Structure formats: structure tokens, C-alpha cells
Amino acid sequence: MKKVFMILLLISTSLGCFSQKTNDLSQEELEAFKVQCQERIDAFQMGLEIIADKRQDAEIKDHYIKTIPEMFMGNGEPWTDNNGGKHDAVKMQVSSLSNGKITTSNIPLKQYLNRLRNLPYTNVEIKKAKTCLISNLYKVSDNLYMGTCTFFQYFTGQSGEVLVYRDYTQKDVDVYIQRIEDGSLGTYWDMKFGDINVSETKRMPE
Amino acid sequence: MKKLLLLFFVTLVSVTTEAQIFTQVIDEQELQFKVKLIDEFFRRFNYETDYKGEPIVEQPDSIPIDTVVKRKNLMTLLNLDTFMDAHKEMDSISTEFLDYVIRNDKKIHYADTTWYAEAVSSAIMDGKSYPIKIFLHTEQIKDVIYKWVITDVESSLFSNLVDSVDLKISIMPGAHGSSFITLPETINLNAKSVRSLFSKNYKPCVLTVFDYLISKGKLKMQNITKVIYHFQLDAYEFTVERFEKEKSYNKGWLISKIVKQNK
Numbered sequence: 001m002k003k004v005f006m007i008l009l010l011i012s013t014s015l016g017c018f019s020q021k022t023n024d025l026s027q028e029e030l031e032a033f034k035v036q037c038q039e040r041i042d043a044f045q046m047g048l049e050i051i052a053d054k055r056q057d058a059e060i061k062d063h064y065i066k067t068i069p070e071m072f073m074g075n076g077e078p079w080t081d082n083n084g085g086k087h088d089a090v091k092m093q094v095s096s097l098s099n100g101k102i103t104t105s106n107i108p109l110k111q112y113l114n115r116l117r118n119l120p121y122t123n124v125e126i127k128k129a130k131t132c133l134i135s136n137l138y139k140v141s142d143n144l145y146m147g148t149c150t151f152f153q154y155f156t157g158q159s160g161e162v163l164v165y166r167d168y169t170q171k172d173v174d175v176y177i178q179r180i181e182d183g184s185l186g187t188y189w190d191m192k193f194g195d196i197n198v199s200e201t202k203r204m205p206e
Numbered sequence: 207m208k209k210l211l212l213l214f215f216v217t218l219v220s221v222t223t224e225a226q227i228f229t230q231v232i233d234e235q236e237l238q239f240k241v242k243l244i245d246e247f248f249r250r251f252n253y254e255t256d257y258k259g260e261p262i263v264e265q266p267d268s269i270p271i272d273t274v275v276k277r278k279n280l281m282t283l284l285n286l287d288t289f290m291d292a293h294k295e296m297d298s299i300s301t302e303f304l305d306y307v308i309r310n311d312k313k314i315h316y317a318d319t320t321w322y323a324e325a326v327s328s329a330i331m332d333g334k335s336y337p338i339k340i341f342l343h344t345e346q347i348k349d350v351i352y353k354w355v356i357t358d359v360e361s362s363l364f365s366n367l368v369d370s371v372d373l374k375i376s377i378m379p380g381a382h383g384s385s386f387i388t389l390p391e392t393i394n395l396n397a398k399s400v401r402s403l404f405s406k407n408y409k410p411c412v413l414t415v416f417d418y419l420i421s422k423g424k425l426k427m428q429n430i431t432k433v434i435y436h437f438q439l440d441a442y443e444f445t446v447e448r449f450e451k452e453k454s455y456n457k458g459w460l461i462s463k464i465v466k467q468n469k
Contacts (some may be wrong), residue, residue, distance in 0.1 A: 136245045202450065
């Protein structure tokens with residue numbers, strides 16, 4: 001009787017755990033996605049640093065302005081998810097601090113990249129902290145999962161030899177993972193970013 | 207291939223050069239301590255990960271994790287400006303709440319029906335901006351698939367819906383005699399107080415009005431400016447909000463309010 005009770009208890013506990021789950025991915029898959037996501041954030045960040053850097057060659061900047069949208073859902077254009085839901089082109093929220101007041105606005109990614117290239121400073125640096133956090137993954141539909149990755153950026157704008165603006169922002173980017181079934185390549189996972197939200201902006205001393 | 211190599215080389219040189227001139231000091235520990243996402247709040251509340259995001263694993267042959275350590279961990283999730291006095295003493299409600307959570311090994315989960323989000327936003331109607339709060343719950347679709355659903359909206363936009371009725375306006379008791387011939391006229395003449403013609407049992411459904419205004423394109427939503435999460439844990443209700451502070455390790459998504467219901 002005790003044995004039956006124990007089995008029932010174990011079943012109910014495991015069902016309880018299952019009911020709390022938000023995805024059906026294995027621990028190995030979750031770990032692999034975590035690593036892949038961090039690598040992609042680093043690649044995205046490196047692209048931004050190059051586009052903003054006034055010392056970089058125009059041809060190299062063009063290359064990153066062209067290729068960064070490929071890391072995002074819809075390649076920076078309006079997109080439809082695999083449930084048929086329609087979405088605007090991915091947005092980049094930008095913020096600036098002036099007289100203690102934060103102003104934020106959402107601009108399409110492609111527009112943001114061009115704006116970043118033309119910022120009215122003689123020198124621009126964008127750096128990223130090592131700290132990076134990935135949320136739980138949520139199953140959206142049979143072949144689609146989503147989560148959020150948080151990272152921190154440090155922006156410095158210089159006019160001549162003078163630092164005129166410096167801030168730190170927390171950015172939260174949506175991450176989509178799709179299982180693609182391709183006739184010739186077989187089944188593979190594809191990771192893309194979505195909208196980027198600025199959840200904190202803090203002015204740093206110049 | 208040559209072009210690719212050149213690109214890689216230039217990129218590498220650029221990154222190295224930038225690293226040399228970059229002078230910003232980054233306090234990684236401060237960023238680690240910050241409760242960056244609400245999912246991280248869940249993990250730290252449930253004692254699944256530490257502030258560095260590392261999983262906490264209890265050793266099978268050791269004693270259960272010390273309640274002192276658990277308390278310290280939970281304290282990092284409280285907005286200490288609210289719950290701690292100048293002498294670094296915690297107030298009674300937070301102490302009682304932490305005791306309850308630790309003693310009963312209480313946990314919170316995304317799939318629970320006992321929490322909801324309040325998204326603060328604004329909406330434009332007839333060229334005027336109105337503050338609006340949207341309340342959202344998680345709802346299971348099937349198996350492990352969930353979605354967020356809107357359960358309520360709150361705005362001054364809808365305040366006239368709950369105003370008292372105008373007793374001067376009514377449909378006459380003998381109106382049926384003429385097959386309600388004056389009914390269209392009564393409604394049209396009292397368009398702004400038409401609810402005065404409804405039954406005393408009428409309760410306005412704000413969501414239906416929201417549905418109508420949005421679907422007709424009369425109301426346009428603006429950006430979300432703030433999010434507050436509300437939790438119910440047995441007799442305790444607590445809210446979690448984002449706090450940003452200068453030079454503090456106590457920031458991010460933190461408990462802002464705890465209330466105990468008297469049952």
C-alpha cells in the first residue's frame with residue numbers, strides 16, 4: 001500500500017512540475033540556445049560598435065548595416081509569425097537623457113542603423129558589459145519558442161576632444177527560436193531577434 | 207575570400223583599438239545583483255539561482271539550505287528603501303512575509319493563476335491623450351503553451367460609464383401602447399445618457415467598450431510606460447515593480463508592497 005502511495009505521490013509531483021513548464025525543450029537544448037544567444041548578442045553588439053565608430057571605413061559600415069537586419073525577424077521588414085500573426089518591422093527603442101528627463105522612441109531597426117552611423121559626434125563608442133541574462137523560453141506554437149535576452153550598453157559621444165554625452169542602458173531583446181524543416185537540409189533550429197526595449201537609461205558623468 | 211579576410215582584419219584592429227581607448231569602468235557585480243527580468247525574480251524567489259544566475263543545487267548528503275541564506279537571498283528581492291529603516295532593521299510585514307515563505311517553502315510560477323500584470327500606457331481618442339491601465343493574466347492554451355490575455359482595462363475614458371443615471375430620462379410606462387413609437391426619438395435625444403434607459407441591474411463592461419473603440423479605430427494605444435506585477439501568495443498580496451537607483455545593488459524588479467489579508 002505504501003508503495004502504491006509513493007508511486008501516486010511521484011506521479012502527482014511530476015505532473016505538477018510539468019504543469020509549471022513553459023516549454024518542452026531538453027536541458028541540453030536550453031543550454032545550447034543560451035550559448036548561441038550570447039554569441040549572437042556579441043555579434044550584434046560588434047556590428048553596432050563598428051557602425052557607430054567614426055574611424056571605420058564606409059564600406060565596412062555598409063556591410064554591417066546590410067547584414068545586421070538578417071539577424072532579426074523579417075530581416076528588418078514587417079513579418080508574419082507561424083501562427084499567422086502580423087508584426088511591424090522590428091523596432092529599436094532608443095532613449096536619451098536631458099535635464100534629468102528620459103525620452104524614449106521606437107524606430108525601425110534599419111532606420112536606427114543609419115541613424116547610428118550619422119550620429120552628430122566626432123567620436124562614438126558603444127560598449128557592452130559581460131553580464132547578460134536570458135529569460136525562460138516560452139513555447140509559442142509547435143515550432144516556435146520565444147524568450148528575452150537582457151544586456152547592458154555603455155554609450156560615449158565625443159565632440160573633438162571633449163566627452164559630451166555618456167550613458168548606460170539596459171536593453172531587453174526578444175529572442176525567437178524556430179524549428180525549420182527543410183527538404184534538403186533536414187530539421188534545424190534558427191534563432192532570430194525581435195524588438196529591443198530600453199528598460200533603464202542612466203546618464204554617466206562626462 | 208580576400209575581401210572577407212580584410213574585413214575580419216579591419217574589424218579585429220578596430221575592436222582592439224577601441225578597447226584601448228575605452229575608459230568606462232563597468233561594475234559587473236552591480237549588474238549581476240540587479241534583478242534584470244521578471245523571470246529572474248521568479249528564479250531568485252524560488253531559490254533556483256543565485257544573483258549570478260548560477261543554479262543552486264542542494265547536496266544530497268548535506269543539511270537543507272540554511273534559512274539564514276534563504277532569508278538573505280529573499281531580502282535582495284525587497285525594495286529596501288521601503289522595508290528597511292535607518293538602523294537597517296526590516297519592518298514587521300516584510301519579516302513576517304519572509305518567515306512565511308521560508309517556513310512553508312513557498313514558490314511562484316509563470317503558470318500560476320495567482321499573479322497578473324498591470325501595464326500602464328496611454329491612448330489617444332479624438333486627439334486627446336488618456337492614461338490607461340491594461341490588466342493581463344497568463345492563460346494556458348494547451349500543454350506547455352500559454353499566452354497573455356487582457357482581463358480588464360481602466361481609464362478615465364470610461365468613467366462616464368459608471369456615472370449615476372439621470373432619473374429625468376426614462377421610457378414612459380405606457381410606451382408599449384403605441385408600439386414604442388417614440389423609442390428611437392427618446393434614445394437619439396438622450397444619446398449621451400442612453401445608459402439611463404437601461405435596467406437597474408445593468409453593469410457596464412469596460413472591455414466591450416474598449417473592444418469597440420479599438421476595432422473601429424477610434425482609440426489608438428501608445429507606448430507602455432510602466433509595468434507592475436501583482437502576486438497573491440495565500441494570505442499575502444505583494445507587488446513587484448522596477449526600481450532604478452544610483453550606485454546600489456538593490457535595484458531592478460523588487461517587491462514594492464506587501465499586504466496581509468485578514469481572513
